[in-house]
Amino acid sequence: MTSFLRSLSANQQVSLLFVLLFGFLTLASATLLVLSMRDRPQDDAQAPKHGLRLKDYQGLVRTSWLMALVFWLGWAAGPGVATALFGMVSFFVLREFISLSPTRRGDHRSLLLVFFIVLPLQYLLVWTERFDLFTVFIPVYVFLAIPTAGALGNDPQHFLARNAKLQWGIMVCVYGMSHVPALLLLDFPQSPGRSAFLVFFLVLVVQTAMMVQHIVSRYRGQAVAPAVSASFNWYGWGAGVLAGGLLGAALAGFTPFKPLPAMAMAMVASVSGSFGHLVMKAIKRDRGVTHWGPAGSSITGASGLLDRVDALCFAAPVFFHSVRWNFNL
Amino acid sequence: MGTKAMGLFLLGLIRLLTGAQARWYGCPPKAEQRIYFANHQSHADLVLIWAALPSELRSITRPIAAKDYWTASPLKQWITTGVFNAVYVERERKGDEDPLQPLIDALESGDSLIIFPEGTRGFEDEPQAFKSGLYNLTQRFPEVVLVPAWIHNVQRVIPKGEVIPVPVLCSVTFGTPVQLGEGEPRGEFLTRARNAVVELRDV
Numbered sequence: 071m072t073s074f075l076r077s078l079s080a081n082q083q084v085s086l087l088f089v090l091l092f093g094f095l096t097l098a099s100a101t102l103l104v105l106s107m108r109d110r111p112q113d114d115a116q117a118p119k120h121g122l123r124l125k126d127y128q129g130l131v132r133t134s135w136l137m138a139l140v141f142w143l144g145w146a147a148g149p150g151v152a153t154a155l156f157g158m159v160s161f162f163v164l165r166e167f168i169s170l171s172p173t174r175r176g177d178h179r180s181l182l183l184v185f186f187i188v189l190p191l192q193y194l195l196v197w198t199e200r201f202d203l204f205t206v207f208i209p210v211y212v213f214l215a216i217p218t219a220g221a222l223g224n225d226p227q228h229f230l231a232r233n234a235k236l237q238w239g240i241m242v243c244v245y246g247m248s249h250v251p252a253l254l255l256l257d258f259p260q261s262p263g264r265s266a267f268l269v270f271f272l273v274l275v276v277q278t279a280m281m282v283q284h285i286v287s288r289y290r291g292q293a294v295a296p297a298v299s300a301s302f303n304w305y306g307w308g309a310g311v312l313a314g315g316l317l318g319a320a321l322a323g324f325t326p327f328k329p330l331p332a333m334a335m336a337m338v339a340s341v342s343g344s345f346g347h348l349v350m351k352a353i354k355r356d357r358g359v360t361h362w363g364p365a366g367s368s369i370t371g372a373s374g375l376l377d378r379v380d381a382l383c384f385a386a387p388v389f390f391h392s393v394r395w396n397f398n399l
Numbered sequence: 400m401g402t403k404a405m406g407l408f409l410l411g412l413i414r415l416l417t418g419a420q421a422r423w424y425g426c427p428p429k430a431e432q433r434i435y436f437a438n439h440q441s442h443a444d445l446v447l448i449w450a451a452l453p454s455e456l457r458s459i460t461r462p463i464a465a466k467d468y469w470t471a472s473p474l475k476q477w478i479t480t481g482v483f484n485a486v487y488v489e490r491e492r493k494g495d496e497d498p499l500q501p502l503i504d505a506l507e508s509g510d511s512l513i514i515f516p517e518g519t520r521g522f523e524d525e526p527q528a529f530k531s532g533l534y535n536l537t538q539r540f541p542e543v544v545l546v547p548a549w550i551h552n553v554q555r556v557i558p559k560g561e562v563i564p565v566p567v568l569c570s571v572t573f574g575t576p577v578q579l580g581e582g583e584p585r586g587e588f589l590t591r592a593r594n595a596v597v598e599l600r601d602v
Contacts, residue, residue: 161566165418169568175558181565 083324084145084266091138091270098131133378137273144251145266150197153251157193163376163383164189164243166362170354171235176225180236183219188212189244196252204252205391208245213237242350243376246383249390256390256399258326267324268393271332272339274321275314276385279340280347283310298352307344314340331396338392339385346384350376402481409482413450417556417569421451424602425575426546428453432511435460435573436533437548438526438596439515442468443564447553448513449483451571461486461505462513486512490519499532506540516592520559526596529589537579537588547574547592549599572599 078086106124140159144152164185173181188208195204217233253268287306294303318336322329354360362376393399413419421428437448445462452460464485470476479485486505489498497503505512514536516529537545552569577595579588 165566165568168566169552173555178558178561178565182563185566186563 080266084270087267087270087324088138088142088145092142095131095135095138098134102128102131133375137378141269141273144254144269149251149254152254153193153197156247156251157189159375159379160189160193160244160247161185163247163379164239166374166376167239167243168236170357170359170362171239173235174225174227174232176223177220177232177236179223180216180219180233183215184236184240184244188215188240192244192248193251196248196255199255201252201394204248208240212240216240238353242346242380242383246346246387247379249386250382252390253386253393256393258397258399260326265326267321268326271318271321271325271336272385272389273382275318275336275339276343276381278317279310279314279344280381281310282313283307283344286310295348295352298355299348302348302351310344311337311340314343326397335389335393335396339389342388343381343385347381349384350380402477405478406482409446409478410450413446416564416566417447417450417553419447419450420568420570421453422570422572422602424572424599426544426573428456428573430455430459431544432506432509432542433460433544433546434506434511434533434536435513435546435548436516436592436596437513437550437571439517439520440550440554441520441557441559443553443557444515444520444550445483445485445513447550447569448548448571456511459509460511460513463488463502463515465490467491499535502532502536503539506536506543511543516589526593529593531585531589533592534579534585534588541579545577545592547577547595547599548572549574549596549602551600572602574599574602 102124106128140155141152144155168181192204192207195207216236217229220229220233220236250269250272253272254265256265256268258265283306284301285306286309287301287303291303291305293300315333315337318339319329319333321336322332325332327335354362361374435448437444445464449457449460449462462483462485464479464483464487466487466489468475469479469485470487479487486501488501489496492498502512502514514533516533517527518530518532519527533545537543549572550569551572552567555565555567556569557564574595577592
């Protein structure tokens with residue numbers, strides 16, 4: 071299997087991956103369609119719960135289609151377009167984050183700076199492959215610029231808390247997310263053209279780990295931090311990380327890594343992704359909602375995109391930097 | 400042609416910045432003659448509620464615009480007339496002319512209206528007391544359905560004194576229609592109408 075995969079050109083491999091991905095999504099959509107046409111359970115107490123869960127899955131499949139299309143477009147049209155597309159995803163999730171984090175009138179200039187200068191600049195740095203600057207631009211320069219703009223806004227009330235909110239928003243939604251297209255631009259001298267897989271690798275591994283964790287923790291284990299997440303427990307977490315690692319090893323043929331390093335990389339991504347998801351849950355709890363989207367606070371009209379990509383936002387930078395250091399890129 | 404392109408551009412821009420989500424509670428979006436009345440905190444209110452309506456309703460619904468502000472420059476005038484098909488009202492009473500006359504004309508010709516009964520923009524979270532225009536209109540046109548609406552978050556998009564909007568998700572919640580009771584006094588009706596708007600804040 072692995073030797074067959076290696077004999078294909080990089081482009082053929084990606085095409086194969088897309089055929090598999092879209093095939094899988096078509097299957098998932100068809101299954102949900104059949105499920106939605108089936109009779110509802112007669113038991114009244116179960117009926118609304120069942121409908122809600124179905125809706126949840128439908129939402130998940132819809133987002134998956136959207137993400138798959140984004141990846142496909144990004145791959146077909148080149149890294150420039152991919153960077154722009156992820157820049158837009160960044161914009162939308164940051165909009166959700168800011169909408170649920172009350173800002174004051176004095177923050178207006180800082181917000182303008184974040185949305186219209188920092189976000190495009192960060193993606194411009196990715197696109198032009200200035201990796202050294204792109205790594206420090208937000209944590210060093212922007213983290214100094216935001217409070218400065220805030221202080222010039224002449225409003226000291228809750229100053230530290232307000233700036234922390236903004237900086238967290240940028241860190242997760244812009245800095246984290248921008249590492250996904252950056253993976254496309256990594257250049258592996260031994261195996262050129264393979265960095266396109268790294269994005270798939272990362273996304274597939276992290277999503278699988280999250281899904282396995284979600285399913286396993288529903289049936290076994292005791293919540294570690296019930297005030298933050300009713301479902302997070304070490305049993306599910308371990309199962310998720312292991313599943314992510316195994317999938318990573320299985321996908322090694324597609325990547326520039328050998329199976330064991332691929333497994334280690336996948337586990338690093340799964341660990342940071344699942345912890346990131348937990349951190350975002352704590353932030354949401356602090357805001358008094360369970361989702362960024364309609365289920366928690368329908369008032370904002372958010373679609374909950376951030377709920378779907380938060381693990382990715384945490385996993386991408388950790389994954390990116392460990393790849394770079396391990397392979398001296 | 401130009402106004403149509405401008406309309407589409409504005410619609411896209413508003414959706415990108417705010418999402419312009421409409422939430423229909425208490426009544427469905429329906430092509431009957433209506434007066435939508437909402438809280439007023441920003442110049443963007445008018446634009447947002449216009450964008451939140453479904454396109455079939457948008458074409459028969461006319462927002463009220465303050466004449467002195469929205470005709471101050473040719474661009475503002477062109478947008479409010481061409482794109483929003485707005486009804487201009489005077490904020491200052493001039494001579495004997497009834498300030499409600501343009502609204503009465505619009506209602507007589509069968510249009511729906513978007514009005515802000517506070518008169519001017521408020522800066523507090525709670526809307527100010529409603530002015531009597533809403534009462535006078537419903538007395539004169541009892542068959543027109545009065546739909547309360549609450550506009551969320553829009554004051555964060557452009558606070559007073561700022562020029563460039565920031566992207567923050569906004570929504571408009573439409574509530575159960577209000578009716579003028581038999582012989583209901585003006586003050587009571589206006590308080591009830593205002594409460595109907597405020598209640599939508601927490602839906």
